[in-house]
Amino acid sequence: MANLKELNKRKELLSGGHRMCAGCASPIIVRQMGLSQEMPLVVGSATGCLEVSTTPNPFTAWNSSFVHCAFENSAATVSGAEAAYRSLRRRGKVKEEMRFVALGGDGGTYDIGLQSLSGMLERGQRILYLCYNNEAYMNTGVQRSSATPMGTQTTTAPVGKQSIGKKQFPKDLTGIAVAHRIPFVATASPSHWNDLITKSQKALSVDGPAFMNVISPCPLGWAYPSDKTIEIAKLAVDTCFWPLYEVENGNAWKLSYKPAAKKPITDYLKAQGRFRHLLRPENASVVEEIQKRIDDDWAALLKRCGAEA
Numbered sequence: 142m143a144n145l146k147e148l149n150k151r152k153e154l155l156s157g158g159h160r161m162c163a164g165c166a167s168p169i170i171v172r173q174m175g176l177s178q179e180m181p182l183v184v185g186s187a188t189g190c191l192e193v194s195t196t197p198n199p200f201t202a203w204n205s206s207f208v209h210c211a212f213e214n215s216a217a218t219v220s221g222a223e224a225a226y227r228s229l230r231r232r233g234k235v236k237e238e239m240r241f242v243a244l245g246g247d248g249g250t251y252d253i254g255l256q257s258l259s260g261m262l263e264r265g266q267r268i269l270y271l272c273y274n275n276e277a278y279m280n281t282g283v284q285r286s287s288a289t290p291m292g293t294q295t296t297t298a299p300v301g302k303q304s305i306g307k308k309q310f311p312k313d314l315t316g317i318a319v320a321h322r323i324p325f326v327a328t329a330s331p332s333h334w335n336d337l338i339t340k341s342q343k344a345l346s347v348d349g350p351a352f353m354n355v356i357s358p359c360p361l362g363w364a365y366p367s368d369k370t371i372e373i374a375k376l377a378v379d380t381c382f383w384p385l386y387e388v389e390n391g392n393a394w395k396l397s398y399k400p401a402a403k404k405p406i407t408d409y410l411k412a413q414g415r416f417r418h419l420l421r422p423e424n425a426s427v428v429e430e431i432q433k434r435i436d437d438d439w440a441a442l443l444k445r446c447g448a449e450a
Contacts, residue, residue: 142339148176152204154184154294159202160194164360164367166374167191169331171244173427174271174353179340181239183222184258187215187249190280191273210243213253216261219243223266240345241268247288247356248278251314262350263323269344272314273357287312290382291434292419292427295362300418305427316397318352322391325351329385332375336385336397343387356383364414364449375413380409381439386446396446403439406432 143151154175161168167190177180185208186192195202196209210218219241229235243261245254250272258270278284278294285295291310294300298307318326324347329337337355344351358374362368377383378398385397407428410416419428443449 142177142342144337148338151176151179153197154182154203154205156202156204158200160197161190161357162194162359162367164358164370165190166331166357166359166370167246167275168195169370170273170337170355170357173337174242174269174341175205177338178240178345179313181237182220182242183219183226183239184208184227184242184244185210185215185219185222186243187245187254188212188280189246189249190275191244191246193280212249215243215245215249215254216257216268220261220264220266223268241266242345243268243270245272246279247272247274247276248286249399250274251288251312252286255314255317256280259317259321262318262323263314263350265323265349266381267347267349269341269353271341271349271353271355273355275357275359275362276311277359277362279359279362288314291431292416293425294415294418305424306418310350314354315354318354319351319388319391323352324349325387325389326391327351327353327385327387327397328383329353329355330374330378330383331355332371332378333356333385333398338348339385340397362415364417365412366422367413373409376404376409376412380404380406381435382406382409383440384439386442394442394445394447396443396448399443399448406435 155171183206187210206440223241276288283295284297285307288311289307294306300306325344327340343390358370379400
């Protein structure tokens with residue numbers, strides 16, 4: 142990967158002046174991903190926070206070609222653009238080499254756009270799909286998605302005498318992408334910028350589809366001060382709530398980061414208002430269940446990566 146001095150000379154993919162919330166992680170993630178490349182990128186984004194806040198008509202914050210997509214079809218739309226590009230290249234009508242990126246939040250990726258994503262991965266097209274995962278439908282009012290963690294308070298999974306918030310664990314979308322046996326799948330966090338940029342570089346260099354699932358803290362929906370975004374993202378990694386790893390061709394697993402001392406999940410929960418109710422004595426069993434799932438998943442990941450010791 143290029144060093145900081147070299148990265149500082151590269152053109153930013155996203156300019157200042159966009160209208161994302163203060164402290165939102167998604168523009169940080171997009172900027173880090175964009176710094177991995179010097180060749181032109183063609184970007185498409187599903188309807189969501191990132192799309193509506195960076196392209197208010199008639200303005201745009203994108204220093205690249207950009208395609209507006211509906212909520213469910215970022216992968217399908219960019220697939221069409223990539224197919225057209227390959228056709229034009231074959232006929233000699235486009236000389237310049239380009240790379241293609243489809244973006245989506247967790248709602249447009251885990252739920253509404255899953256069929257579109259799966260089709261793109263199955264066809265083997267040379268596209269990086271990056272999910273900025275803020276774990277709910279933030280753009281429309283913080284409704285729960287299938288990426289929302291168990292025990293989270295959302296507007297459609299409210300907390301009360303009979304409810305702990307969302308009752309289910311999140312869907313393993315990264316595992317679904319791995320099952321497609323595509324060239325590259327990875328998780329990442331904006332708190333580990335070097336890892337995120339390196340993985341983006343690798344994802345855009347493979348001759349085929351790539352998928353990256355990136356945790357994207359949201360001050361509004363997660364209820365924390367806007368200057369704590371990177372701190373929250375790092376806590377997610379250090380508690381192994383969001384482990385960092387990559388998988389090549391569906392079977393070569395590699396651990397990217399192993400905390401020197403794995404922190405308890407309560408450190409992560411205490412930092413966010415959406416989990417405040419879980420710290421009450423009557424919800425201790427829920428926290429224990431969450432911790433057990435994290436511990437079991439972490440042990441299984443270490444085994445797959447051959448990193449138990």
